[in-house]
Amino acid sequence: MKKITLATLALLTSTFISPIFANEANITVEDAWISEAPPVSKVMVAYMTIINNGDKPIEITNAGSYTYSSIEFHETIHEDGMARMIRYGEIPIPAHGKVQFKRGGKHFMLFNPTKHLKAGDIVKMKLTTSDKKTKVISVPVEKAQY
Numbered sequence: 596m597k598k599i600t601l602a603t604l605a606l607l608t609s610t611f612i613s614p615i616f617a618n619e620a621n622i623t624v625e626d627a628w629i630s631e632a633p634p635v636s637k638v639m640v641a642y643m644t645i646i647n648n649g650d651k652p653i654e655i656t657n658a659g660s661y662t663y664s665s666i667e668f669h670e671t672i673h674e675d676g677m678a679r680m681i682r683y684g685e686i687p688i689p690a691h692g693k694v695q696f697k698r699g700g701k702h703f704m705l706f707n708p709t710k711h712l713k714a715g716d717i718v719k720m721k722l723t724t725s726d727k728k729t730k731v732i733s734v735p736v737e738k739a740q741y
């Protein structure tokens with residue numbers, strides 16, 4: 596009798612839990628942080644390393660957060676002594692590879708924060724991958740580095 600109960604419980608548990616994990620993107624996010632900005636600033640920048648744990652290449656196709664009106668993928672390019680930013684629609688990551696968003700290179704551009712975010716605040720961001728999966732990450736706001 597006890598065995599049946601446990602088996603039933605296991606079945607119910609897997610039924611309820613597996614769809615959540617099945618939809619989670621097979622990526623690992625490391626060293627994520629958002630650079631603190633002055634209160635008047637309408638844009639902020641986030642950095643992180645994203646690792647593709649899978650056997651196939653994937654793309655990061657979208658990033659969203661309730662804390663910002665929109666998030667774009669940018670890269671700072673230096674040309675003829677001038678720095679400018681280009682925007683990407685998606686960010687490819689090779690199988691078992693990684694992509695680094697870091698100062699002076701690729702970054703997440705975060706538009707119109709809903710409030711003044713200070714060092715120590717935590718922002719939830721949702722990343723969507725080309726296989727239609729998502730991963731929610733918690734990104735701390737930290738003092739700007741120069």
Ligand SMILES: [Cu+2]
Pocket residue numbers: 669670680702703704
């Ligand atoms: Cu930018």
